[in-house]
Amino acid sequence: MKIGIGFDKYPESYDFIATFNDISGIEGENVIQYSQDNNPINLCEITLYQCDLEKEKFIDRFNIESELYDNSAYLYILSSKGEILTSTYISDVKIEKIFQDNFDNLNVIIRGWLIESSKGFYEITKKRLTSGIKKLGEWKSLPAEKVQGWLDSSLRLGIYGNDKSNKYAIIDGKNLDSQDKFYCALGEEINGIGGYFGRNLDALHDCFYGGFGITGKFTLEWLNHEVYKLKFPEYFKEILEVFSVNNKTIILK
Numbered sequence: 001m002k003i004g005i006g007f008d009k010y011p012e013s014y015d016f017i018a019t020f021n022d023i024s025g026i027e028g029e030n031v032i033q034y035s036q037d038n039n040p041i042n043l044c045e046i047t048l049y050q051c052d053l054e055k056e057k058f059i060d061r062f063n064i065e066s067e068l069y070d071n072s073a074y075l076y077i078l079s080s081k082g083e084i085l086t087s088t089y090i091s092d093v094k095i096e097k098i099f100q101d102n103f104d105n106l107n108v109i110i111r112g113w114l115i116e117s118s119k120g121f122y123e124i125t126k127k128r129l130t131s132g133i134k135k136l137g138e139w140k141s142l143p144a145e146k147v148q149g150w151l152d153s154s155l156r157l158g159i160y161g162n163d164k165s166n167k168y169a170i171i172d173g174k175n176l177d178s179q180d181k182f183y184c185a186l187g188e189e190i191n192g193i194g195g196y197f198g199r200n201l202d203a204l205h206d207c208f209y210g211g212f213g214i215t216g217k218f219t220l221e222w223l224n225h226e227v228y229k230l231k232f233p234e235y236f237k238e239i240l241e242v243f244s245v246n247n248k249t250i251i252l253k
Helices: 055-068 121-130 144-156 181-191 201-207 225-231 233-245
Strands: 002-007 018-020 022-024 031-033 041-049 073-078 084-100 106-115 167-172 218-223 249-252
Touching: 002 055, 018 055, 055 084, 055 106, 121 144, 144 181, 167 181, 181 201, 201 233, 218 225, 225 233, 233 249
Parallel strands: 167 218, 218 249
Antiparallel strands: 002 018, 002 073, 022 041, 031 041, 041 106, 073 084, 084 106
């Protein structure tokens, strides 16, 4: 796995000015200034580790490209073959600091207005791309604040399959100790290990339109639903409403 940085050339190309071995800060861990409207776009510092270029060459490329493309860039997560898997947008990007570590690796700190990834996203994505997710239910041990990171990773890595009609799925409510774990269970039941099928009510509604593993008739059997219902009564009602609006069936047990 590699990290690429490239300026916004769409629709021309997705060229990188450099690649790195690792990154920190794309979940907004190092906020300098918060946006005024409480959206997830904040002024942040991001550290890129172990650049593949020499310092002077990186600075030259960065300065030329940033001037050409209005300081708007993407931070790419790349496969081991250099293929783009997903990206994060950052605007008004500037070099804050360039330094070498004890092993003479070139590291770069940049700052800019970042569309933050969900908490836990990078850690989970890195695990998926290195050691992999080997069994169903690995999300069960996640703390509530990192569940959206799991779902974000599943969506952005495209872990969903071809649409299936007349699908019958079964989930168990006794392990759903946070509101969003409903989507983890549903996603894996429909699309396999680490699978995606929604991350909130709007996304669930969108998934029923097709392209995410379900088309036509669908039935969900929800075992031990009372456990989830007692913890999240209003949200439980809203889930049932999304199913009803989309003419999907839930069997509560």
